[in-house]
Amino acid sequence: MYYGKIQAINTGGFNSELCLRNGYAMPYQDTSPAERNARLLLDFLSERGNSLSPLLIMTHDYPDPDALAAAMALSHLAQQHYNISTRIAYGGVIGRSENKAMVRILKIPVHKIRPEYFKKYRNIALVDTQPGFKNNRFPEKRRASIVIDQHTYMVKPSAELSIVDTECGATCVIVARALLLRGGAIPARVATALVYGILSDTLDLYRAHRADVIETYLSIISHCDLKMLAQIQNPYRSRSFFVTLQRALNQAIVYRRLLVSHLGFVENPDLVSQMAEFLLTYEKVQWSFCTGRYHGRLYVSLRASTANVHAGDILRSIFDNPRDAGGHAAIGGGSLKVAREPSEELWRKAEQMLQERLFRKLRRSVTVKPQKPFQSSQT
Ligand SMILES: [Mn+2]
Known part of the structure; x- marks a missing residue:
C-alpha cells in the first residue's frame, strides 16, 4: 500500500520504541503514518495517564471544523479512556455559520479562553496549531504537553509529545485514527465532528492524498450520524x-x-x-x-x-x-x-x-x- 511521502513527523521527546514495548501486533515500520501517529498518541496518554489531568485543549483562534473536531475527539479520548479531565478552549470567535451549527448540533463543549486557564491548567494540548504560531493564545514561555498538527513549521514545536503530519489532510485524522485504534464505542457526536472536520479540511476528500487518510475517513463514517452531518453542511446564514x-x-x-x-x-x-x-x-x-x-x-x-x-x-x-x-x-x-x-x-x-x-x-x-x-x- 502506498502512503505517500511524509514530510515531517516529529515525535518530540517521546520514544516511539514504546509502541513495540506495549505489544502492538504490527511492527512499527510496517504501519501507515496515521497508524504510527495514533500509537504515539495512545502510548503517551497511557504513560502519562491521570498525571495529565486537568488538561487544557487549545485550538487556534477562530477555530475551523478540523480544529473543533480534533479538540472534541482528543477530549473524548482522554476522558473516556485515560481518566483525564479536559476543557476545550479557543480564542477569537466561531464565525462561520457551519461552524456555529457544528458546535450547537454536536454539543461540543467549547469555552472562550480566559487568562486564568493558564494558571489553572498545568498541562496544555494544542491541536491544529503549534506553540509559536501567531494564530493562538498559547503563552510564549509555556511548554506544551501535546501538539497535534498538520501545518509546516519554521521552528520545531517544543512539547513533550509533538505529532506534526503535514500530509494527513486534516489534523483530526490523527486523533480519529487513535480513537479507532483504542477501540470501544465512538459516540456519534464525536464521529460526526471528525467526518465533518476531515471533509471540510480536505475539500470533500479532494485534497486527501494518502490511502491511510481515506481509510480513516471510511472507518469513522460508519459511526457518524448522517442527518446531523447534513444539518451542519446546510446551515442558515445571517x-x-x-x-x-x-x-x-x-x-x-x-x-x-x-x-x-x-x-x-x-x-x-x-x-x-x-x-x-x-x-x-x-x-x-x-x-x-x-x-x-x-x-x-x-x-x-x-x-x-x-x-x-x-x-x-x-x-x-x-x-x-x-x-x-x-x-x-x-x-x-x-x-x-x-x-x-x-x-x-x-x-x-x-x-x-x-x-x-x-x-x-x-x-x-x-x-x-x-x-x-x-x-x-x-x-
Ligand atoms: Mn486543519
Whole structure:
C-alpha cells in the first residue's frame, strides 16, 4: 500500500520504541503514518495517564471544523479512556455559520479562553496549531504537553509529545485514527465532528492524498450520524453573510486568473476565508486573494486551484513578519496589525502593500487590464 511521502513527523521527546514495548501486533515500520501517529498518541496518554489531568485543549483562534473536531475527539479520548479531565478552549470567535451549527448540533463543549486557564491548567494540548504560531493564545514561555498538527513549521514545536503530519489532510485524522485504534464505542457526536472536520479540511476528500487518510475517513463514517452531518453542511446564514458576499462580488477584480477582493470591514474574520474559497470557484481564475478589516488587523486569505503550489509559503513571503501567516498547499491565511484604530488611509496602504507584493510573487503585472467580472453596472 502506498502512503505517500511524509514530510515531517516529529515525535518530540517521546520514544516511539514504546509502541513495540506495549505489544502492538504490527511492527512499527510496517504501519501507515496515521497508524504510527495514533500509537504515539495512545502510548503517551497511557504513560502519562491521570498525571495529565486537568488538561487544557487549545485550538487556534477562530477555530475551523478540523480544529473543533480534533479538540472534541482528543477530549473524548482522554476522558473516556485515560481518566483525564479536559476543557476545550479557543480564542477569537466561531464565525462561520457551519461552524456555529457544528458546535450547537454536536454539543461540543467549547469555552472562550480566559487568562486564568493558564494558571489553572498545568498541562496544555494544542491541536491544529503549534506553540509559536501567531494564530493562538498559547503563552510564549509555556511548554506544551501535546501538539497535534498538520501545518509546516519554521521552528520545531517544543512539547513533550509533538505529532506534526503535514500530509494527513486534516489534523483530526490523527486523533480519529487513535480513537479507532483504542477501540470501544465512538459516540456519534464525536464521529460526526471528525467526518465533518476531515471533509471540510480536505475539500470533500479532494485534497486527501494518502490511502491511510481515506481509510480513516471510511472507518469513522460508519459511526457518524448522517442527518446531523447534513444539518451542519446546510446551515442558515445571517444577513451579514449576504451583505459581505455582495461586497465581495462588487469589489472583485480579476488580473489574469488572479481574483482580488478587499472586503473592507467584516463582522468576523472567518468571512474572509469563506469569500476567498467561494470566489475561487469562478471558472476564469486560479487564485483568489481576499482581505478584511477587523479590530485593527487586516485578515488575509489566499486560495489556489492549481496543483503543486504552496499558498501558505507564498503568503508568508509577502508579510513583513512571516510568522503572521501560514497554511498548507492550496490554502494560506494570516493577519497583520495595522494600528489600534487605523485611518482609512492606513487600511488602504496595508491592502495595497500586500496586493503589490503578491503580484510580484505571482508575476502578475499591474499593467494587465483588470476586469470587474461581477459588477452589474458593466453589463
Ligand atoms: Mn486543519
